[in-house]
Amino acid sequence: MQRVPPEGDLGFGRIIARVLRDRVHQLVNPGLPHLLRHRGLSLRVWIAATTPLSLAGCEERLSAVHPAGPAAADIATLWWVMLAGATAIFLFVMALLVLAFRRGPAPVSAAAETRRERFWIMGLGLGFTFPVLAALLAYGLVVGERLHTRPGPEVVTVRAEGRQWAWSFAYADAPGRMTEGILHIPAGRQVDVAITSADVIHSFWVPRLAGKLDAIPGHVNVLRIEAWAPGDYAGVSAEYNGTAYLGHGFTVRAHDAAGWATFLAGDAP
Structure with a gap:
């Protein structure tokens, strides 16, 4: 309760008062429109300068x-x-x-x-x-x-386990095979990812392949993904989980039919 400001100090009230004050000044001060024109120019320059930086955040890989x-x-x-x-x-x-x-x-x-x-x-x-x-x-x-995921005979099943701050993956079609940081899947086929966590709550997200699903300790969530074409797709742990959160990512590598067979045989990294 001590951090709540008194009613007279509400930020919204100050904003309204400032807007009204500026409006009155505009009506009574003939030189203000000239100043506003300069402010508008500065605003346009600022938008032009910052727009490329904003668009840089729209990275296609994520x-x-x-x-x-x-x-x-x-x-x-x-x-x-x-x-x-x-x-x-x-x-x-x-x-x-x-x-x-x-x-x-x-x-x-x-x-x-x-x-x-x-x-x-x-x-x-x-x-x-x-x-x-x-x-x-x-x-x-x-x-x-x-x-919504539904079982099917052609669905590939893999397991993803998150921890601070890495991901490990296991494969039902290749018992005993595990990979770190790279999830291998066949392209053009549905893949069910059984997601869990070894410590705290993480989040499994490959933006270009599917939605986001949490990895919860002691619980398994299933997310279905599929890649149209072979290639590497970036994944992130979109849940704050500690000091190394920003670097907690992984890669989904989609193989063609021959590459997937090679991977299951243990001949691919």
Whole structure:
């Protein structure tokens, strides 16, 4: 309770007061628009300078919107659909907000005002957002059901065990074979990864192949992944687990049919 500021020191109140003060200064100070123009120029320069740095964080090797497998493709599609729906709702609500602040016509009767409020709130506000949200919810449920793992004769089973700060992998098709830091899978086939932890909670995530699943001590979670093509795919432990958290990664190496057979025979690293 001692860390809670008194009511008079609320940050939101200070923000509102500053906005009102700047607005008043703009109205009474004829030189302020010139200053604001310079500030706007500085803002544009700052955005132009920092945008490349921001885009540098969108690295394709760890990008969930650059899928390399069917599960990741479903997740990426869901992300884009959710973004489109959220953008549509945001733009629509902003349009209503702009229209609401426009100067209205002359005063009308109470009945007409009630009808207008119902049109704005029920017809436009709720009548648009609710169907969009319901459609997004239904689509999300369909995609989630499609991502649900089901047993099958062609599914490859591997085991992933996380620890501070490494990953070890075992293979049902090659008893006794274990690898460190690299998970080997066949390309073009479904792979069930049985994920667990030897110490604390970790998280198994290969953004280009599938979603994220926690590795919990004493418990096994199963995640299905699949790679369309042979290659190396970066994985990360997307859960804070100690001082070496940033370097706690691994690689999923997808082999073609011949490479997978070679690996199971013990002739590949």
